[in-house]
Amino acid sequence: DSESGIADFLVTIKNIERELICPACKELFTHPLILPCQHSICHKCVKEILFFTLEDSFTDLGSESSNQSSPRIRIHSPSLDRIDRVNRSGWKRNSLTPRTTIFPCPGCRHDVDLGERGINGLFRNFTLETIVERYRQAARAATAIMCDVCKPPPQESTKSCMDCSASYCNECFKIHHPWGTVKAQHEYVGPTTNFRPKILMCPEHEMERVNMYCEICRRPVCHLCKLGGSHANHRVTTMSTAYKTLKEKLSKDIEYLISKESQVKGQISELGLLMKETECNGERAKEEASNNFDKLFDVLEERRSAALRAIEASKNLRLERLQTQIEEYQGLLENSGLVGYAQEVLKETDQSCFVQTAKQLHIRIQKATESLKSFRPAAQTSFEDYVIDITKQEEVLGDLSFYSSGLDVPEINEEKSRMYNKALICWEHLVKEDSADTYILEYRKLNREEENATWQEIEACSKSKVISDLENNSSYAFRVRGYKGSICSPWSREVILHTPAAPVFSFLFDDKCGYNSERLMLNPRRTSVESRAGFPLLLGAERIQAGCYTTLDYIIGDTGITKGKHFWAFHVESYSFLVKVGVASNTKLQEWLHNPRDVTSPRYEQDSGHDSGSEDTCFDSSQPFTLITLGMNKFFIPKAPTAPKDSANRILPMPSCIGICLDCDRGKVGFYDADHMKCLYERQVDCSGTMYPAFALMGSAGIHLEEAITAKYLEYRDDM
Numbered sequence: 001d002s003e004s005g006i007a008d009f010l011v012t013i014k015n016i017e018r019e020l021i022c023p024a025c026k027e028l029f030t031h032p033l034i035l036p037c038q039h040s041i042c043h044k045c046v047k048e049i050l051f052f053t054l055e056d057s058f059t060d061l062g063s064e065s066s067n068q069s070s071p072r073i074r075i076h077s078p079s080l081d082r083i084d085r086v087n088r089s090g091w092k093r094n095s096l097t098p099r100t101t102i103f104p105c106p107g108c109r110h111d112v113d114l115g116e117r118g119i120n121g122l123f124r125n126f127t128l129e130t131i132v133e134r135y136r137q138a139a140r141a142a143t144a145i146m147c148d149v150c151k152p153p154p155q156e157s158t159k160s161c162m163d164c165s166a167s168y169c170n171e172c173f174k175i176h177h178p179w180g181t182v183k184a185q186h187e188y189v190g191p192t193t194n195f196r197p198k199i200l201m202c203p204e205h206e207m208e209r210v211n212m213y214c215e216i217c218r219r220p221v222c223h224l225c226k227l228g229g230s231h232a233n234h235r236v237t238t239m240s241t242a243y244k245t246l247k248e249k250l251s252k253d254i255e256y257l258i259s260k261e262s263q264v265k266g267q268i269s270e271l272g273l274l275m276k277e278t279e280c281n282g283e284r285a286k287e288e289a290s291n292n293f294d295k296l297f298d299v300l301e302e303r304r305s306a307a308l309r310a311i312e313a314s315k316n317l318r319l320e321r322l323q324t325q326i327e328e329y330q331g332l333l334e335n336s337g338l339v340g341y342a343q344e345v346l347k348e349t350d351q352s353c354f355v356q357t358a359k360q361l362h363i364r365i366q367k368a369t370e371s372l373k374s375f376r377p378a379a380q381t382s383f384e385d386y387v388i389d390i391t392k393q394e395e396v397l398g399d400l401s402f403y404s405s406g407l408d409v410p411e412i413n414e415e416k417s418r419m420y421n422k423a424l425i426c427w428e429h430l431v432k433e434d435s436a437d438t439y440i441l442e443y444r445k446l447n448r449e450e451e452n453a454t455w456q457e458i459e460a461c462s463k464s465k466v467i468s469d470l471e472n473n474s475s476y477a478f479r480v481r482g483y484k485g486s487i488c489s490p491w492s493r494e495v496i497l498h499t500p501a502a503p504v505f506s507f508l509f510d511d512k513c514g515y516n517s518e519r520l521m522l523n524p525r526r527t528s529v530e531s532r533a534g535f536p537l538l539l540g541a542e543r544i545q546a547g548c549y550t551t552l553d554y555i556i557g558d559t560g561i562t563k564g565k566h567f568w569a570f571h572v573e574s575y576s577f578l579v580k581v582g583v584a585s586n587t588k589l590q591e592w593l594h595n596p597r598d599v600t601s602p603r604y605e606q607d608s609g610h611d612s613g614s615e616d617t618c619f620d621s622s623q624p625f626t627l628i629t630l631g632m633n634k635f636f637i638p639k640a641p642t643a644p645k646d647s648a649n650r651i652l653p654m655p656s657c658i659g660i661c662l663d664c665d666r667g668k669v670g671f672y673d674a675d676h677m678k679c680l681y682e683r684q685v686d687c688s689g690t691m692y693p694a695f696a697l698m699g700s701a702g703i704h705l706e707e708a709i710t711a712k713y714l715e716y717r718d719d720m
Contacts, residue, residue, distance in 0.1 A: 039107035133194035213242035318379035407489035436482025498677035505566035507557035514593035531697035557693035577699035585624035585689035
């Protein structure tokens with residue numbers, strides 16, 4: 001039974017063996033350390049990588065000796081920019097401890113900051129170390145672990161003491177752990193060579209045990225780290241709470257994966273079929289490519305043969321003409337050819353016969369004499385007219401490459417796409433502007449229950465499409481492909497967009513109730529408002545010495561809300577100095593609009609707590625309004641009574657598009673990064689009255705309502 005148990009354990013461990021291999025040395029982990037990126041690596045590998053990275057930064061960058069000097073580490077030579085980052089990180093030559101250490105993680109290929117303590121600030125991964133040791137023990141089950149204290153020859157050990165860090169046989173264990181002594185209370189396990197400490201100590205405060213978990217850094221910390229260390233302003237929880245929470249999450253995730261075992265097996269089978277299909281398609285593509293090149297070779301061979309035949313014919317004709325000319329000139333030599341014949345004619349004594357022959361001969365002699373005076377070969381030796389110009393053909397063949405059916409793959413433009421009650425999806429071509437005639441846009445809802453939800457498709461004749469009937473507070477995946485006749489491009493990269501948490505609430509800025517036309521300017525459509533820091537503001541500033549303070553200028557939406565859940569979005573101009581946005585009841589608005597408050601008055605300082613009406617100070621009771629502050633490209637989270645005095649943790653970069661979700665039924669209002677549908681801040685609000693979208697501006701500022709996708713937009717597109 002024990003042998004079958006070991007065999008089953010070996011099979012289980014073999015299946016997870018890839019998780020037990022160090023990404024640097026490609027061997028089983030030895031004393032693994034946890035990096036800030038949550039990857040593990042051997043302690044020895046960390047030291048070697050840091051050493052060779054440092055050495056490479058001071059030696060010839062072209063040398064590869066640093067990689068060859070250690071067969072254990074299998075990493076690439078550090079790049080120039082990585083060496084530059086290591087040099088800037090604070091290493092000093094001949095210094096063992098850098099001010100801060102940049103480490104190239106071989107697991108994720110990213111540079112991680114080890115901080116001032118470097119390796120000394122890293123935790124050992126004891127859980128992984130224990131699993132590796134179990135694997136090693138199972139692998140060497142035939143090799144027993146011997147007793148550490150027996151006299152030679154040692155006996156096989158039966159248990160190991162975690163407090164003594166030693167292994168014992170039965171007799172030695174009884175001798176060294178007698179009953180009634182402190183050692184009898186030691187913790188013992190089966191024979192092992194892996195002795196890990198019973199208590200996890202803090203690497204920064206070596207005498208303190210870790211008893212809390214930092215949720216920001218995702219690592220255990222001690223109470224000194226929280227009191228005055230690097231985690232002072234971080235959110236922490238007790239170790240028992242973190243243990244329970246993480247264990248529940250991990251258990252649920254494991255249960256979910258196990259419940260999907262049949263689905264995973266089906267997907268594995270599908271991947272196996274895809275591998276076979278890929279193999280067949282790859283061979284078919286190779287064959288097709290080979291056939292196409294064979295066609296090119298045939299064309300080239302035909303043209304080659306024709307060119308060679310033409311050159312050969314021209315060569316033979318020229319040689320024939322030159323040979324004839326040579327024979328003619330050889331006839332001009334003495335005792336040969338034409339001259340020899342003329343010499344024989346001169347021997348004729350009969351006058352009538354001589355005259356009869358000499359006349360024609362004299363003409364021939366005269367032509368030969370003229371040819372001597374103006375010598376010209378009967379044929380040219382140059383074949384320059386037969387040189388083939390292949391410049392254009394070389395360029396075309398050089399550009400010969402695979403092209404996806406001749407169509408450019410479209411890409412969805414996330415910046416131009418919008419998700420509200422309806423979705424406006426826009427795409428573009430990065431290479432060819434008009435490479436497709438029509439498009440097919442597919443989309444599906446993403447949720448955990450239906451991982452393989454069916455794609456729904458819709459046809460488009462332009463590079464944008466409006467999709468209706470989307471569910472609120474949901475994520476959707478989109479992809480698009482182009483068609484030109486019967487040819488289609490591959491699918492674009494999938495893009496995931498999120499719908500708002502509630503239906504879109506439509507309204508315009510109210511140009512009557514409380515609207516200050518002297519300092520605020522509305523556009524004709526009442527979708528945009530700007531504050532004008534003009535002459536009236538200067539007159540007010542002139543009297544500041546006398547106790548006059550600048551006030552906020554309020555403007556509200558023209559439609560109220562009494563029930564339900566609603567969402568709206570808007571842009572705040574980047575140049576805006578101060579803007580407040582949120583919701584307020586009709587009674588509170590009447591109070592504000594009839595009694596404007598001085599924002600620069602000490603009584604109104606939002607974090608002072610002096611003003612009972614300050615929107616940022618009262619969190620214990622629900623109020624009939626909530627406003628948050630925006631300005632100078634920052635998003636200010638309201639100050640809570642328990643929040644630290646340091647305001648840095650409450651200041652976020654201002655999103656390009658801001659959303660507000662009001663739930664009257666639950667009495668809650670949330671502020672969102674509308675581009676990513678991420679909630680930045682949420683609190684209770686008293687919705688017993690009629691609630692209105694509220695805005696306040698001071699100095700130079702501008703707000704633009706986000707135009708929802710409506711029928712007007714469709715009509716506008718049709719007009720285009």
